[in-house]
Structures are given as structure tokens and as C-alpha cells.
Amino acid sequence: MGARIALVLASSTGGIGRHVGMLAEGLVARGHQVSVHGPADTDEQFGFAARGARFVPVEIPASPQPGDVLAVRALRRSVRGADVIHVHSLRAGLVAALARPAGTPLVVTWHNLVLATGLRAKLYHPLERRVARAADVTLAVSTDLVARARELGARDVQLAKVPAPVPRPIGKDREAVRAELGAEPGQPLVLAVGRLHPQKGFETLVSAAARWRDRDPEPFVAIAGSGPSYMSLAQRISVEHAPVHLLGYRDDVPDLLGAADLVVATSVWEGQPLFVQETLAAGVPLVSTAVGGVPEVVGDAARLVEPHDVDAVDAAVVELLDDPDARAKLARRGQERAATWPTERDTIDQVEAVYARLRGRGEG
Numbered sequence: 001m002g003a004r005i006a007l008v009l010a011s012s013t014g015g016i017g018r019h020v021g022m023l024a025e026g027l028v029a030r031g032h033q034v035s036v037h038g039p040a041d042t043d044e045q046f047g048f049a050a051r052g053a054r055f056v057p058v059e060i061p062a063s064p065q066p067g068d069v070l071a072v073r074a075l076r077r078s079v080r081g082a083d084v085i086h087v088h089s090l091r092a093g094l095v096a097a098l099a100r101p102a103g104t105p106l107v108v109t110w111h112n113l114v115l116a117t118g119l120r121a122k123l124y125h126p127l128e129r130r131v132a133r134a135a136d137v138t139l140a141v142s143t144d145l146v147a148r149a150r151e152l153g154a155r156d157v158q159l160a161k162v163p164a165p166v167p168r169p170i171g172k173d174r175e176a177v178r179a180e181l182g183a184e185p186g187q188p189l190v191l192a193v194g195r196l197h198p199q200k201g202f203e204t205l206v207s208a209a210a211r212w213r214d215r216d217p218e219p220f221v222a223i224a225g226s227g228p229s230y231m232s233l234a235q236r237i238s239v240e241h242a243p244v245h246l247l248g249y250r251d252d253v254p255d256l257l258g259a260a261d262l263v264v265a266t267s268v269w270e271g272q273p274l275f276v277q278e279t280l281a282a283g284v285p286l287v288s289t290a291v292g293g294v295p296e297v298v299g300d301a302a303r304l305v306e307p308h309d310v311d312a313v314d315a316a317v318v319e320l321l322d323d324p325d326a327r328a329k330l331a332r333r334g335q336e337r338a339a340t341w342p343t344e345r346d347t348i349d350q351v352e353a354v355y356a357r358l359r360g361r362g363e364g
Helices: 015-029 040-046 066-077 092-097 117-135 143-151 172-179 202-212 228-241 253-259 274-281 294-296 312-322 325-338 342-361
Strands: 006-008 031-040 054-057 084-088 106-110 137-140 156-158 187-192 222-225 244-248 261-265 284-290 304-305
Touching: 006 015, 006 092, 015 031, 015 040, 015 066, 015 084, 015 342, 031 040, 031 066, 040 054, 054 261, 066 092, 084 092, 084 342, 092 106, 092 117, 092 202, 106 117, 106 143, 106 342, 117 342, 137 143, 137 342, 143 156, 172 253, 187 253, 202 222, 202 312, 222 253, 228 244, 244 294, 253 274, 261 274, 261 312, 274 284, 274 294, 274 325, 284 312, 304 312, 312 325
Parallel strands: 006 031, 006 084, 031 054, 084 106, 106 137, 137 156, 187 222, 187 261, 222 244, 261 284, 284 304
Antiparallel strands: none
């Protein structure tokens, strides 16, 4: 008989929402009764109800708010009767830790490292500890998050199996995409994709790209994404006269990858970044910062550099642009590496085993 699983998330516009949607669909397919509890706009974006889950709107903002007591009350009502509560993110974990009915097992998946500093760090670190100690099982998407959860007192911590994204079809051919972007024939296209946010470290790419103005041909550097750092990045590009084009939000990432000669990811931290996985699976050579779970994901299939290291990004990109054979070798390694990643089935198997163990413990 299937279990009653309550999946909980806070505001999300990216990977967490997609991950919860995948879990909801997979668990429903295996006969479980799945409910998803989170802000109404997450259902509009990720379609949890359309995947067979019952969606219950509970407004959990991305950061702590004075009105969190209302979210706690609403979640306590909406998860009543669940056999297991599975929460995604520390933010939702805090609300669920306060809201869960007595005796209901709590699973928390840690998707991100808290990067706050100063006064924000003094606020967030006690919240991390509260969530770590409240969870019956903690799943973490990278080994550094596993270590962090254990350091904060989590009792049962596992490395989460996060499936690689399902490849999306290419809609336009390479030359059509390049022409649309404005890249000249024979001009190398260097691509970055992600939310325009300090965590993504795009300022490092901009500073490296400023050094490529005198190359012949000059690379066409494109950053696809939107977010709060747009104005500061645009100003930096102007001041440094960097050949970088901000494309804004794009829903044609497979087409962009098909047109790219090289991808650069300069994040300060990532868990298991979907775009990095998409890049390797597409057979596009990658230069990435060695942060969080990235080294575990890519192995030797990417050129890794330290975060904030403009010299290293510059050297790695220039070397690969000048060596087509090295790019081709990385591309082959990337596709070989992609074949080893967990599947959606592996992920559902893992969480089902966790749920069954916790339910058995409660019945015992």
C-alpha cells in the first residue's frame, strides 16, 4: 500500500522546484498519495497538480519573515495525516520543523549552502542547526553539505541521488542560433547560463573576457539569465569594455549549447548544477569552478579552476580556444561522464527506501 507523502518547498524558480516536480510524478507513478505544499506560484511554474499530486498553497517566502507564524499554522493543518513529510531547502525545513505533527517523520533535503556573512550569518546559522537537529533523515546534494549537516548535529545523513536532467531537443541549427545572437562566422562562442546573482560569480567571467578583446577573432561571450545582478553586471561590462552580451532569460538553452564552442561556469558554490550536467551531456567542453558538488559531478570531464580566479579562467579558456583537439577530448569525456549519473529511478528508489525505513520505525 502506498504511503501518504507530503513534499514541502519554499519559493523557488529553478532547480528545487524541478526536483520536487520529478519526485512528485515518480512517487505518484509508484502508487503513493503525494501532496505538495508551497507558494501558489510554484504550482503555476512547475505544475505539481498536473503531475498527479494534490497541491496545497502554503506561502513560505524565500527568507524568514515576521509572518512565518502564519506559514507554520497553515502547514501544520495541511500536512496532518501524512505518513512522511519531505522538505526541500533549509528555509522550508525551518517552517516544517515547527509545524510537523508529533510523531510524523521529517526528511529534509539540503540543496544549497548558506552563503550569508556578517549579521545575516548570525541569523541563519542557528536556523541551520535547528533544521539539522529536527530532521529524522537529512539528504544532502554534495559531500560538503553532508559534512555541514553532520557538523550541525544532524543524526542520519546521506548523500542525495540527484538525477541528471532529461536532454531537451534542439529546435534550431547551430548557424541559425549564432546568426540570431550576432556572432560572426568563425567567431568562438563562449556561453554561460544562470540566474544573475552574486552566487554565480559572473563578474569573474566578465573580467576574464575583458582580456580577450585583442584576440583574433575576438570571442563572442554570452550570458543567458535574468536576476538581481543585471544592472551591476551591465555596468561592469561597460566599465571594463568586455565583449560580453547579456541575453536575458532564455528558454532555448539546448539551442544555445548546440551553438557554443565552450561553456564557462564561475559560481561561488553549486550543489549539483543542472546546467553543468546539461553541458556535459550535450558534448560541449566546460571550464568550471571547483566548488560544492561540481568536482563530484564532472570528474575529469571539465577544466576546473578556483572561484574568483580571473587569471585561471582566462588561461583555461584561452588554452581551450587555441586547441580544438583538447576541446573535442573534453566533449567526449563529458558525454561518457553523463552516462554514469543517477537516473530518476535511482532517486525515487532512494527516497522510497528512506520513507519505508521511517514508517517501519514508527510502526515498530
